[in-house]
Amino acid sequence: MANPSLLILPGDGIGPEVMDEVKRVISWFGDKRNLAFDVSEDLVGGAAYDAHGVPLHDDTMAKAQEVDAVLLGAVGGPKYDNLDFSVKPERGLLRLRKEMDLFANLRPAQCFDALADFSSLKRDIVAGLDIMIVRELTSGVYFGEPRGIHLEDNMRVGINTQRYTEAEIERAARAAFDLARKRSNKVCSMEKANVMESGILWRDVVTEVHQADYADVELSHMYADNGAMQLVRAPKQFDVILTDNLFGDILSDCAAMLTGSLGMLPSASLGLPMANGRPKAMYEPVHGSAPDITGQGKANPIACILSFAMALRYSFDEGAEADRLEAAIEKVLADGARTADLMGPEGGTPLSTTQMGDVILSAL
């Protein structure tokens, strides 16, 4: 049987640097665990714009549709800030999400014990935190029409449309309930049903799906503004949080920051099953392209490596191998391995990106 295929899109900024360490980890699994992948590589974001004048070439899009999983680094940078909206680096990422139909964005917010003191929150509020945010990723105000800026009586008007069909809400809800069953069996759904009709439909459909097929899962609803408050006040009350594209963008970043170590957080974006049974999938770290530290060997590769661990778990059904990789990372952290972003006030010499890769490979 052919090896499973991976398309690597390192992207911009620190993307290529952290992806170099992921490539070494991938090779290790091929050499040592008999888990070989066919790896190809291509451009996305500003890097694709520089080469082709578009943030994602059609050929790259076609490749992404064919492989078993895409690994993405990061997109964007100040160099591209003044590009036209239609060719901004972000459009490459959004095109991948939309055309691969990756509707379920899984964003774990997990606080590593060895790093709990990095949080701006008190240790007891965040130690042991383990939330999974399921964000709808292919619809809502990110993609709704009509949209744009036009003139009305000589005045500019900016418009975007929040639009959800019941089918879109249903499949995101199912993803959340399925995940909850493998965790603490609790879903909290967040919207603004007190203000937005799209939020009323969201709440109704989530409730219907729950009653029909997931009555064993504990379901609650919360307005998104209260959700932001509760995340700050007492985040451990949550297990799985289900929310839409825009609220998910903001709430998942808020949740990510609670853990204190953005350089540690991976994500998975999953779509429908392909012919081989695997879901369409893209994996990427939650952090951005970090132009301020690009090219200095300072970036923390762990979020990107943990994204590959999510690929092992969700695309390749290799949960035990994912556990192995995550355990190796917990071990090096417990042993005190730290990149620059993880240095406390006590100081010390941080590991470079490559050195962090080295210690993780040794721990494996």
Next chain:
Amino acid sequence: MANPSLLILPGDGIGPEVMDEVKRVISWFGDKRNLAFDVSEDLVGGAAYDAHGVPLHDDTMAKAQEVDAVLLGAVGGPKYDNLDFSVKPERGLLRLRKEMDLFANLRPAQCFDALADFSSLKRDIVAGLDIMIVRELTSGVYFGEPRGIHLEDNMRVGINTQRYTEAEIERAARAAFDLARKRSNKVCSMEKANVMESGILWRDVVTEVHQADYADVELSHMYADNGAMQLVRAPKQFDVILTDNLFGDILSDCAAMLTGSLGMLPSASLGLPMANGRPKAMYEPVHGSAPDITGQGKANPIACILSFAMALRYSFDEGAEADRLEAAIEKVLADGARTADLMGPEGGTPLSTTQMGDVILSAL
């Protein structure tokens, strides 16, 4: 000259309880500081629905348009959760905001020194925190058309429209820049210009207003998701935050929770100047109707009293009297006065709502 007029709308839940203490404070200013107000009172939210079948009667709306300032308690409660969208308690509040054209919602997130330990964040991250969020309050996805739930090919579709004109953005921006000049002269504007065209227009107009009339104010822009992160990571980097209606709803609640004491936070919603030069204005605490503690005398009246202090400052140009009231509150807190929501793990007997009113009046 006639006394300035106040319309008090206590609303639902703990609204009436906290408003009782505000009324005593108002009387004190009349008796002791020669600052008498003509006070009338009416219903809003569920209370109005119970009496009239609508969450805001037309007569109440007309009164609100005539007075110098409206003081609102809180709206909503479980009793009203299943009402039709069009008569929910929230619609009363939204109608007041929209018809009074209260476009600038000022939400201070201030951490009281005596209460810094109540925050879930570390003391040094929040002690001395003093942010002012300026949220656009009359437009955006809260009010944009088309909206609603309809059927397409037998499938329900929920729609809301995010819509901003340049005039709407401009007047909110001016409010933020004007405020910044009286503070630390720094505005950070938040949107999702990387994803939404309405965010691009927002950024463009804010930049234009800045260049034309406020070049002396320091202006920065941030994506709203990063804004949520930065609020959690290092909130003291901000002075004035300017944002739209929906982002403002979420980010201001997130910021409020950083301070650890929601029962302490007031807000002002300001519109255009009336014939007498005073702005249309409504003042309300940030906390909700708190059905869980309603009628038990446990509610903290400080947020509502501080909202009256904002009225003194922004509607009646009585900054020195507002300072006096705020100082009295800081003093009682420093002296250890605590309602139930402010009790630490060390315990003790909390003050009732009325007792907190008592000590504040004595301090005055």
